[in-house]
Amino acid sequence: MTDRAYxxxxxxxxxxxxxxxWAGSQGYVVRFVHEPTGHTVEFPAIISxxxxxxxxxxxxxxxxxxxxxxxxLTKADRKISFALTMVNASLQEARYNRQCVxxxxxxxxxxxxxxxxxxxxxxxxxxxxxxxxxxxSGEGVTCxxxxxxxxxxxxxGTLTDTEGVIELNRSGKEIYPQSxxxxxxxxxxxxxxxxxxxxxxxxxxxxxGG
Numbered sequence: 001m002t003d004r005a006y007x008x009x010x011x012x013x014x015x016x017x018x019x020x021x022w023a024g025s026q027g028y029v030v031r032f033v034h035e036p037t038g039h040t041v042e043f044p045a046i047i048s049x050x051x052x053x054x055x056x057x058x059x060x061x062x063x064x065x066x067x068x069x070x071x072x073l074t075k076a077d078r079k080i081s082f083a084l085t086m087v088n089a090s091l092q093e094a095r096y097n098r099q100c101v102x103x104x105x106x107x108x109x110x111x112x113x114x115x116x117x118x119x120x121x122x123x124x125x126x127x128x129x130x131x132x133x134x135x136x137s138g139e140g141v142t143c144x145x146x147x148x149x150x151x152x153x154x155x156x157g158t159l160t161d162t163e164g165v166i167e168l169n170r171s172g173k174e175i176y177p178q179s180x181x182x183x184x185x186x187x188x189x190x191x192x193x194x195x196x197x198x199x200x201x202x203x204x205x206x207x208x209g210g
Contacts, residue, residue: 004038007100014090020044020097030084031127031140034107036120041103048181049083050131054206078188078206080132080143086180091159094176101150101182108145123189141206143186152177 009029015021023029023044031042056076060069086101088094111120126132127140134141154177161174188206 005040005103007041007103009042009044010093010096012092012096014092018089018093019046019087020089020093028129030082030129031125032104032107033125033127033140035123035125035142036111039103039107041100041107043084043086043100043182045128046085046087047082047128047131048085049081049183050128051081052132052206053079053081055079076190078190079146079186080126080141080188081183081185082128084182084184086182088159088176088178088180091161091174091176094159095174097180098176101180104182105148105150108148124186126184126186142189144189145184145186147183147185149181149183151181151183153179153181 009024010018010020011024015024023046024042028045029042030045030047031040033040054076055078057074059072059074061072062069086097088097107124108122110118110122113119122144123142124145125140126143127134127138132141133139156177156179159176159178190206
């Protein structure tokens, strides 16, 4: 794709009966931006689980006649995980959400040039309101998505095409879940701060509440 795709929460003719319509109008969304291409997809922020884990790693050395070690910080990893639920109120919304999910999954795969070589870094910017926000309001944090689990809750029912068989669907009519879940585990990339940033809190370091 040469043009940048930007898919917002569903806003079609059935949006009035959909949680997506309300979430989109209120700005309750989670946004994914594929940094190599600029493709963007947003989902209603129906979050069931969220964790933000910070794990520093230390090195220790012992000098002569020293009981306590010399401790140095070698790195600090940050990982996030959250579960996102999507609810389809109509067949039209289910079709649209399928396209949104497909776009997000495509972001996880390498970007190739015409010769088949990898181009661009596999970074995805994730913004989840103030739960996951960059140094500037409205910005997200740059991540590497390490896993994405897509699961369907069939106990909550399905939506089917009642008008007949879709031409390209040889197995029969369309069928979509009324509820599906996406679970994401990602590693946050801590970018370099400004050259004159004051240690220990450059503007791009993690913080809560600004």
